[in-house]
Amino acid sequence: QSVLTQPPSASGTPGQRVTISCSAGSSIIGDNYVHWYQHLPGTAPKVLIYRNDQRPFGVPDRFSGSKSGTSASLAISGLRSEDEGDYYCATWDDGLSGWVFGGGTKVTVL
């Protein structure tokens, strides 16, 4: 069981907005940055959002991140078929001196 909790699945039709939550029972999210990774079938994972809400060069502005208190969220607007895949939040746990990932959310485009 992951320290960070994500819904196992999310779905929407093309063009819709989908939001994925990432929550923690402790203050680890509040104490550190949250990063989001996209893992599409047959590809290497890729950073989608870093430091809560920053988009790397080349990531479309359809993807946005936010953080408040002990939770964070990733929003995908204008959903497209190529967005189908798994999405993971991650943060540093000072108590463990290590990284923790959420369990992942599988996004399906209906």
Next chain:
Amino acid sequence: EVQLLESGGGVVQPGGSLRLSCAVSGFNFFNYAMTWVRQAPGKGLEWVASISDSGDDTYYADAVKGRFTISRDNSKNTLYLRTTSLRAEDTAIYYCAKDSWNVVRGVNWFDPWGQGTLVTVSS
């Protein structure tokens, strides 16, 4: 272009060992911390270990502490993961990733990642 290429995976019996390698190019390897992350079949991503740019500082997940060793050879632009006392639950694709900074900190993110190498622990 930044590239990371993992190798060394394979089928190994329980209790066996493997050394995974990650050859990098396209950036100053000696300036960045590096990380291994794995994904077991049908499961999510799991952090395994991280190492600072110099190799002086290493960090491990509890699940592998005492069995796995992360190291690097900056003269060869290569990251390693020595895995010993392997168990069935270590079966996974192992990815190496470049950290965004030279030390292992929560401000870092992983970018880019390699394509992974598959380790299968089975008798």
